[in-house]
Amino acid sequence: MDDRTGLRIVPDTARPPVNRYGNRPTMKDVAARAGVGLKTVSRVVNGEPGVTPDTERRVQEAIDALGFRRNDSARVLRKGRTASIGLVLEDLADPFYGPLSRAVEEVARSHGALLINGSSAEDPDREQELVLALCARRVDGLVVIPAGDDHRYLEPELRAGVATVFVDRPAGRIDADVVLSDSFGGARDGVAHLIAHGHRRVGFIGDMPRIHTAAERLRGYRAAMEQAGIPVEDSWMSLGVTDPERVRRAAEEMLSGPDPVTAIFAGNNRVTVTVVRVLARHSRPVALVGFDDFELADLLRPGVTVVAQDAAALGRTAADRLFRQLDGTLLAPERVQLPTRLITRGSGELPPAV
Amino acid sequence: MDDRTGLRIVPDTARPPVNRYGNRPTMKDVAARAGVGLKTVSRVVNGEPGVTPDTERRVQEAIDALGFRRNDSARVLRKGRTASIGLVLEDLADPFYGPLSRAVEEVARSHGALLINGSSAEDPDREQELVLALCARRVDGLVVIPAGDDHRYLEPELRAGVATVFVDRPAGRIDADVVLSDSFGGARDGVAHLIAHGHRRVGFIGDMPRIHTAAERLRGYRAAMEQAGIPVEDSWMSLGVTDPERVRRAAEEMLSGPDPVTAIFAGNNRVTVTVVRVLARHSRPVALVGFDDFELADLLRPGVTVVAQDAAALGRTAADRLFRQLDGTLLAPERVQLPTRLITRGSGELPPAV
């Protein structure tokens, strides 16, 4: 009681529960009310055969009257499969992961599984914490966009049979299924596209080099430049966190000085967007190709030429493989690589400005 | 055996498991190996006091050797709280829900809870199926962006103590917590802004009228028009699904004929983007204000004036209320309304073209 008002401050549901979960009725309660055995209730709830219509009706009435809903958490304990899979990604708020998550969800749904989701925030410790929490919940499988580069902590889990597929970046120091876009080839082609339009001084702005995709895209950049016989200067490359501040500075540096770059290859969608902002205020036109497509890229002036990857296909492929692991139709871990696609919209076809 | 290759097709983990979950060791296994009782293992695993350093070391060794990880699924059954909350939204792939999900996740994380996620795809049946599946898993609470308008199916769950907060749209036919943006006020202000810039023939393109936010925004549109003494013609309003095809046709119709609209108010981010595409090819300049901010709105020419809502704040507020329900510090269900903000960028300040 609150002394001043005389009102109970504790809401109804907080009174010492007789059973837990609020006071949810259990099969036992239903059985008692219907005057049948526990197993008969179980049969009705699960639609198993061998119950007379009359018994079934009595049980159903008790279920409705009590508001019974089967506790899947208990069911899971007995059955051994939780019908849930974990999805660990970098940031739920990043638009790149939206279609990927959605694709994983659709596949999970088609297999009757729920999706438990979490963001690593690009922090390897947080990734590990999240993955192990999911394993403790005994998810049947795990789709992981890794933040870290050492996944040996997963070994006991893999041995215990947790299906696992890595997406977008490979696992580190363990042998696991992985589904990737062709970062190397995509970046190489994008840079070659700029070179084909007459550029020689091409800049590269990418994510932290410890991130596999970032390293691969840089490698693609170097390959294209080498193929064209263009020696790369250190000042043309900038790798690091992709927050707008750093990227803006990196772009501005490349674009100033006596020998500025005439074109930029942006290593991912966040970088591209920031570079577009910088170029909007820049005096000379600068060519731009970005890795990852993004909404409205076609509406900007000029439209932004991109190396597109299919995020939904990544998610779908990964989830498919996960469920194939679970039904035992998948043998050894594999690396599946999905192609990228160059979409020309104008920004990548600008000639070098002098 | 595969007859042709002689290889076993069934992988190791698929052999009849002695225990389930693969062959995961349990506390019992650890206890046996360490030569202690079950409860002692439990103490060590949970960091409870009252274990000698020597015993603890023996138990820890057994844990490491066996690769034991506590089965939280069993733990949850005994403890009564699952430390997980469900988030049901319309579409994981919609950029509007990214920051909202992320905010809910952060709050959940700060309370040690995991997030189970699902998309209703704007289908009331699918929403219900998902919500009830989450209840069957005994999530502690539910954050729901409703697709349907009748949530009486949740009554037994609410009575059983499942904490529930609706976001973005109110619950239908039940009394529940809800966190909303001020759709009515935001739309009214956005339309008034267009009127203040000289427009009288203002079009409105929105989502299906059964969706609360769509109805409220239409109401705001009507209020602003009425306030300005402008009689609204039916042909100026179009409500329906927000797929690009329909929106494009709706916009084109309003913009053609003898008395075309000179400005459009777009009811949400998807509509806005499609309208921008239509206007890009249109002969005369048309003013535009959109509900919801979106990335790159400032980079388009003209920049797109929007009524912005704070998706992250919606998620954070909802999740906060959820956990306050769970610790009993929240009394009656409330409707919390968050303000919107008009961001002028050019498209909404264009004068009427004749």
Place this chain on the structure above:
DNA sequence: CTGAAAGCGCTTACAG
């Protein structure tokens, strides 16, 4: 067609 007993892997409440 029906149900009592045992058990899933933990925690709780208690006793030594």
Place this chain on the structure above:
DNA sequence: CTGAAAGCGCTTACAG
């Protein structure tokens, strides 16, 4: 400091 017994809400394996 330590552990045996009972129980969470189901399903499994059996017996009637």
